[in-house]
Amino acid sequence: MGKKRLRRAKFSSFDRRSNSEEPSSSTTSERRTKSPRRNRIRSTILFLLFVVCPAISVILYRRISSPSQSVSETDLPDVYRRGLVKADVNYRQVLDEHVKVSANVSRRQFENSVLAYITPWNSKGYDLAKKFNSKLTHLSPVWYDLKSEGSSFVLDGRHNADIGWISEIRMNSNAKILPRVVLEAMPMDFLTKKKQRKKVINLIVEECKKFDYDGIVLESWSRWAAYGVLHKPEMRMMALQFIKQLGEAMHGVSTERNGESLQLVYVIGPPYSDQLQSHDFGPEDLLGLSSAVDGFSLMTYDFSTPHNPGPNAPLKWIQSTLKLLLGSDNSGQGLARKIFVGINFYGNDFLQSGEGGGPIVGREYLSLLEQHRPILQWEKNSAEHFFIYLDNRRIKHVVFYPTLLSIAMRLEEARSWGAGISIWEIGQGLDYFFDVL
Ligand SMILES: *[C@@H]1O[C@H](CO)[C@@H](O)[C@H](O)[C@H]1NC(C)=O
Numbered sequence: 001m002g003k004k005r006l007r008r009a010k011f012s013s014f015d016r017r018s019n020s021e022e023p024s025s026s027t028t029s030e031r032r033t034k035s036p037r038r039n040r041i042r043s044t045i046l047f048l049l050f051v052v053c054p055a056i057s058v059i060l061y062r063r064i065s066s067p068s069q070s071v072s073e074t075d076l077p078d079v080y081r082r083g084l085v086k087a088d089v090n091y092r093q094v095l096d097e098h099v100k101v102s103a104n105v106s107r108r109q110f111e112n113s114v115l116a117y118i119t120p121w122n123s124k125g126y127d128l129a130k131k132f133n134s135k136l137t138h139l140s141p142v143w144y145d146l147k148s149e150g151s152s153f154v155l156d157g158r159h160n161a162d163i164g165w166i167s168e169i170r171m172n173s174n175a176k177i178l179p180r181v182v183l184e185a186m187p188m189d190f191l192t193k194k195k196q197r198k199k200v201i202n203l204i205v206e207e208c209k210k211f212d213y214d215g216i217v218l219e220s221w222s223r224w225a226a227y228g229v230l231h232k233p234e235m236r237m238m239a240l241q242f243i244k245q246l247g248e249a250m251h252g253v254s255t256e257r258n259g260e261s262l263q264l265v266y267v268i269g270p271p272y273s274d275q276l277q278s279h280d281f282g283p284e285d286l287l288g289l290s291s292a293v294d295g296f297s298l299m300t301y302d303f304s305t306p307h308n309p310g311p312n313a314p315l316k317w318i319q320s321t322l323k324l325l326l327g328s329d330n331s332g333q334g335l336a337r338k339i340f341v342g343i344n345f346y347g348n349d350f351l352q353s354g355e356g357g358g359p360i361v362g363r364e365y366l367s368l369l370e371q372h373r374p375i376l377q378w379e380k381n382s383a384e385h386f387f388i389y390l391d392n393r394r395i396k397h398v399v400f401y402p403t404l405l406s407i408a409m410r411l412e413e414a415r416s417w418g419a420g421i422s423i424w425e426i427g428q429g430l431d432y433f434f435d436v437l
Pocket of ligand 1: 106
């Protein structure tokens with residue numbers, strides 16, 4: 001029990017923030033009840049002033065402050081009132097509670113931008129996006145690949161575009177729909193050739209117009225790194241120039257629906273070390289692109305690998321990544337607004353030996369909990385929960401999967417920078433995760 005208290009106290013900073021208005025309001029009511037009352041007899045006045053009034057005000061203060069506490073308690077997401085956002089959570093609670101969400105699914109807890117990725121191979125995400133649409137400001141269905149084809153280019157993936165779903169979202173929400181486009185095309189085919197660059201840009205802009213998208217999320221950096229583009233200064237510059245050109249072209253087009261210009265969100269990976277390498281996306285790149293790019297989807301996940309099992313996204317690593325990109329004093333405050341700090345809604349089931357394993361989604365996690373009834377442990381350094389189990393060949397596995405507390409702490413981190421978040425991807429999470437968003 002004592003242990004429980006201690007842990008709760010440690011993480012109570014979340015509660016404190018949402019209760020911040022409470023003290024001032026109760027002081028005002030306290031003052032009001034202290035106002036003197038007129039009476040003919042002086043002693044009565046004094047008696048009233050010094051004995052009755054304070055007594056009343058104490059009683060009133062207690063009365064007033066406790067309801068006001070419960071008011072702010074009802075302001076807290078359901079999962080907080082159910083006591084689920086904590087370090088010593090057990091597997092039973094997860095199994096029993098994960099499908100229950102606040103009755104009011106439109107109340108937002110996290111006020112900055114929330115970009116949600118949705119994949120066609122995890123169709124649950126489409127439904128969750130509809131259900132929790134008011135909590136999500138940007139939706140990025142993972143639909144397109146832009147490829148080289150002979151001397152030209154094609155935008156592959158139109159068959160994924162789900163018009164019915166788009167119109168349902170549009171009816172109930174203002175969330176921007178920005179399908180993800182991976183730039184698979186050979187970079188040498190277009191980066192160095194003005195005409196070819198233009199073709200690529202046109203393909204993207206025309207697709208946005210045709211399907212009434214609000215823009216796109218572009219992923220190309222990792223591909224360019226793989227092709228060696230980023231190791232050559234001249235090519236690297238051309239690559240950045242291309243992103244700028246694309247952003248400017250998109251900003252030059254406004255949608256018929258709301259007259260807003262098309263948006264470009266660019267996917268960036270966290271630098272691999274404190275010493276920036278040429279293939280890392282660094283603070284200068286961020287600054288250089290900031291006027292042409294509307295947001296940066298920062299992939300702060302996949303820190304550990306099957307060969308090096310461990311937490312998916314240690315909080316300190318997220319912090320140092322943000323520091324590196326924005327400056328330790330958050331001097332890039334205007335830029336922080338454009339960053340969508342990546343949060344994983346999937347987990348990993350690794351062999352502890354470092355010889356295998358890989359990502360798991362919510363339902364796989366739940367079935368492991370049911371099967372093995374493990375003890376969930378809180379790893380303070382990374383701010384993630386994990387558990388260990390033996391499979392039927394007696395091989396040890398270590399499983400990291402997000403929990404309400406791990407997500408809440410990452411939201412708090414993003415909030416402290418003034419940044420938004422991006423979720424990879426909503427169909428892989430548990431329903432009650434949305435309560436803290
Ligand atoms: C749900 O929350 C929103 C935003 O806080 C609020 O405007 C709305 O009135 C709430 N709806 C209900 C039914 O409580």
